[in-house]
Amino acid sequence: MAIALVTGASRGIGKATALQLAGEGYTVAVNYHRNIKAATDVIRTIVDAGGKAFAVRADISDEAQVLAMFESLDREGEPLTALVNNAGILFEQSTIENLSAERINRVLATNVTGYFLCCREAVKRMSHKHGGQGGAIVNVSSAASRLGAPGEYVDYAASKGAVDSLTTGLALEVAAQGIRVNCVRPGLIYTDIHASGGEPGRVDRVKSLLPMQRGGQPEEVAQAIAWLLSDKASYVTGSFLELAGGK
Numbered sequence: 169m170a171i172a173l174v175t176g177a178s179r180g181i182g183k184a185t186a187l188q189l190a191g192e193g194y195t196v197a198v199n200y201h202r203n204i205k206a207a208t209d210v211i212r213t214i215v216d217a218g219g220k221a222f223a224v225r226a227d228i229s230d231e232a233q234v235l236a237m238f239e240s241l242d243r244e245g246e247p248l249t250a251l252v253n254n255a256g257i258l259f260e261q262s263t264i265e266n267l268s269a270e271r272i273n274r275v276l277a278t279n280v281t282g283y284f285l286c287c288r289e290a291v292k293r294m295s296h297k298h299g300g301q302g303g304a305i306v307n308v309s310s311a312a313s314r315l316g317a318p319g320e321y322v323d324y325a326a327s328k329g330a331v332d333s334l335t336t337g338l339a340l341e342v343a344a345q346g347i348r349v350n351c352v353r354p355g356l357i358y359t360d361i362h363a364s365g366g367e368p369g370r371v372d373r374v375k376s377l378l379p380m381q382r383g384g385q386p387e388e389v390a391q392a393i394a395w396l397l398s399d400k401a402s403y404v405t406g407s408f409l410e411l412a413g414g415k
């Protein structure tokens with residue numbers, strides 16, 4: 169059928185999205201950075217359920233690795249029609265006065281440059297302008313782009329602000345080329361990312377502050393992503409879907 173590339177698909181929201189898209193008939197390219205065991209487990213789950221998937225290792229902040237990843241997709245013999253820009257990082261909770269340039273640059277390199285590079289390569293393959301059959305891109309931003317994440321990770325929030333602008337700009341650039349570009353903004357979702365911020369139990373600590381008073385599951389985000397990629401969303405582009413329990 170067609171390939172869907174999901175970056176950061178070894179764990180969390182990316183993993184749930186890979187499983188969802190495989191169930192809908194895509195051949196899923198499961199991108200990961202370091203955790204080959206987790207990526208292999210995702211592939212096994214998909215194949216055991218009768219689906220198709222393969223792993224592609226690449227650090228999305230590294231241009232050469234992104235190019236090599238897309239070239240490996242080209243050799244699969246199926247068109248790339250869906251990209252989920254999902255891989256993202258954050259570091260220990262901190263105020264701005266304690267942020268180093270090195271940390272800020274690392275966050276931006278993955279969460280912003282990585283998204284740009286994957287969009288660029290996907291557009292080259294999907295666009296009618298380049299002989300492609302069209303496609304859809306979903307960028308995974310965050311409610312943090314609206315809320316700013318004060319005292320925790322404003323660098324991360326700012327990177328997601330850039331993802332929002334990328335979504336708007338790219339959606340307009342390629343709207344007439346057969347490519348839709350949309351964005352999801354999850355809030356507090358139960359994944360490993362909160363441990364990276366130094367607080368694995370963060371969702372349970374702050375969930376009572378949400379209107380819905382609970383955290384979200386990765387599968388709830390995955391279903392929204394899958395809908396935005398699907399023909400059911402055929403007239404939707406440049407849109408932002410909030411998945412944040414009402415906040």
Ligand code: NAP
Pocket residue numbers: 175176177178179180181182199200201202203204206226227228229254255256257278308309310311312353354355356357358359360361362364
């Ligand atoms: P997660 O559980 O920490 O998983 C992160 C994934 O990204 C892993 O598959 C990891 O691969 C991959 N990754 C990290 N750096 C990478 C790189 N440089 N190149 C390629 N892959 C890389 O994260 P998550 O919570 O599912 O987050 C997924 C996305 O949702 C992120 O963009 C995040 O900002 C966004 N988000 C999450 C929440 C939340 O509450 N969880 C809320 C809003 C937005 P390895 O397994 O190989 O390390």
